[in-house]
Amino acid sequence: MELKDFLDSSYTAYHTTANACEILKEEGFVRLTLGDSWKLERGGSYFVTRNGSSVVAFCLGQSNVFNIVVSHTDSPSFKIKGNRLVESESLKRINTEKYGGGLLYSYFDRKMKVAGRLLTETADGVEQQLVVSDYNVVIPSLAIHLNREANEKPFLKPQSDTLPLFAQGEADLYASLTEDNVLDADLYVTPATEAFSSGLHNEFLCSARLDNLTSVYNSLYALVDAEPQGLAVVACLDNEETGSGTRQGTPGFLKQVLDGIIDALDLTRTESTYATENGMVLSVDNGHAAHPAHPEKHDPLYKCHMNEGIIVKHHVNYATDGLSAAVFKRLMDLVGLPYQDLYNNSELSGGSTLGLVTARELGMKVCDIGIAQLAMHSACETCGCEDLETMHKALTAFLSCTLAGVDGITVK
Numbered sequence: 001m002e003l004k005d006f007l008d009s010s011y012t013a014y015h016t017t018a019n020a021c022e023i024l025k026e027e028g029f030v031r032l033t034l035g036d037s038w039k040l041e042r043g044g045s046y047f048v049t050r051n052g053s054s055v056v057a058f059c060l061g062q063s064n065v066f067n068i069v070v071s072h073t074d075s076p077s078f079k080i081k082g083n084r085l086v087e088s089e090s091l092k093r094i095n096t097e098k099y100g101g102g103l104l105y106s107y108f109d110r111k112m113k114v115a116g117r118l119l120t121e122t123a124d125g126v127e128q129q130l131v132v133s134d135y136n137v138v139i140p141s142l143a144i145h146l147n148r149e150a151n152e153k154p155f156l157k158p159q160s161d162t163l164p165l166f167a168q169g170e171a172d173l174y175a176s177l178t179e180d181n182v183l184d185a186d187l188y189v190t191p192a193t194e195a196f197s198s199g200l201h202n203e204f205l206c207s208a209r210l211d212n213l214t215s216v217y218n219s220l221y222a223l224v225d226a227e228p229q230g231l232a233v234v235a236c237l238d239n240e241e242t243g244s245g246t247r248q249g250t251p252g253f254l255k256q257v258l259d260g261i262i263d264a265l266d267l268t269r270t271e272s273t274y275a276t277e278n279g280m281v282l283s284v285d286n287g288h289a290a291h292p293a294h295p296e297k298h299d300p301l302y303k304c305h306m307n308e309g310i311i312v313k314h315h316v317n318y319a320t321d322g323l324s325a326a327v328f329k330r331l332m333d334l335v336g337l338p339y340q341d342l343y344n345n346s347e348l349s350g351g352s353t354l355g356l357v358t359a360r361e362l363g364m365k366v367c368d369i370g371i372a373q374l375a376m377h378s379a380c381e382t383c384g385c386e387d388l389e390t391m392h393k394a395l396t397a398f399l400s401c402t403l404a405g406v407d408g409i410t411v412k
Helices: 003-009 013-026 210-225 251-264 269-277 322-335 355-362 385-400
Strands: 045-050 054-060 066-072 077-088 091-099 112-122 125-132 165-168 182-191 196-198 204-207 231-237 280-284 310-314 339-343 365-370 372-374 381-384 402-404 408-410
Touching: 003 013, 003 204, 003 210, 013 045, 013 054, 013 112, 013 125, 013 210, 013 231, 045 251, 054 210, 054 251, 066 210, 066 251, 066 355, 066 385, 091 182, 204 385, 210 231, 210 280, 210 381, 210 385, 231 251, 231 385, 251 269, 251 355, 280 322, 280 355, 280 385, 310 322, 310 385, 322 339, 322 365, 322 385, 355 365, 381 385
Parallel strands: 066 231, 066 280, 280 365, 310 339
Antiparallel strands: 045 054, 054 231, 077 091, 077 182, 091 165, 112 125, 112 182, 196 204, 204 381, 310 365, 372 381, 402 408
C-alpha cells in the first residue's frame, strides 16, 4: 500500500488498524489472539489486535533481546456525541466534541467525512461495522463581514462554532451509515483532503494525520523489510492524543503481547529480564520543524528542519536520556543516516508521546524520535519527503540490529 493511499483511507484509528492488518496479512504475518495458547517459531512473523484500533506485530530472530518501535494510530479530530442532531435555524448539525488538541481553525471550510465504527445488534449479539460516509460534511466559518476580528484573533467555542453541517430537512445520522439497528458507536468527523506533494521539487508532503500515521506506516514496512536478529516488535496503539488511558491505548497491551512471546518461547525469568534490560524502545512520533514565519518559537541553538534527518527529541515530556540517545545516534552513524537534536524553547512546553508511559510500563531504555513537520495537529500538515525515506531506513536498521547491553550496538 502506498503512503498516500494509507493516509487518505486511514480516517480513524479503526481504519488505520484495518489497513495495518491488511499490510501484515499480505506480507505473510500470522494473526494471533490474546488468551489463546501461542505456538511461535523462530523466524516467524505474527500480529495481534485489540479493540480494532491497536495492533502489535512482531518477528522472532534467534537472540532473546527486544527491539521495539511504538507509535500511535489516532490523530486529532471531532468525536461525535451520539445520534442526536443540533437544530440550527433551518439546518441540522452534528453534535461533536474535540478529540485531541486539534488546531481548530484549520478544520473550517474543508471536505470532511463521518467515519469510525458502529456497534449494531444482530441475532448473535453485537457486531462491529467499520464505516465511512459516502457524503461529505463541512464546518462553515463565519464570514469576514460578520467577524472583522477573525484574522487578528480567532476565538472558537467547540460547542457552537465547530459543529459540522449535516443536512437541511429530515435526517438521521446513524441511518445515513447503515440500515442495521445501532446500539452505540465510535464516530468521528475527520478531514478527507487527499494527500498531495508540494514545493518546487515536490520535496514536501501535505496531508491530514501525518502525525502520527507516517510513523505507523514506516514502522510496519520497516518490520516487513527487517532481518531481525532479536525479538523485533512494532506496536501501533490508540488514544495517545488523549492520554493513552484505555485498554487499547496503554502500553499494558504491548506488555501482554511481550509476556505472550516470553511464555511461548519458554524463556526463564532471567532470560526475560535480559530481553528487556538489554533491549530498547524507539518511541516514534513527529516533532516540530522550525517555522519560517516564527523562528522565535524554537530553541535558538537547536532548530530542526525538514529533509535534514531524524529528530532526537529531548525534554522532560520525553523518555530520551543521554544513554538512549547515544545508542540511537551510534546506530545512525553506523548505517550513515542523518539526525538532528530537538530541544524546545524553554518558555514553551511541547507535547507528550508514548515514550514515558512505555518506559514506566516496561522498564526499558527509550529514545523518542520522529520526523520534523510543520502545522502539527492541523487539518493539513506538512513534512519532508526525504525524511520519510530516512525514517524507514532508520527503523529497518534498528529492528535488524543486535543490541549489546549499554556498551555497544552492532548491525548486521
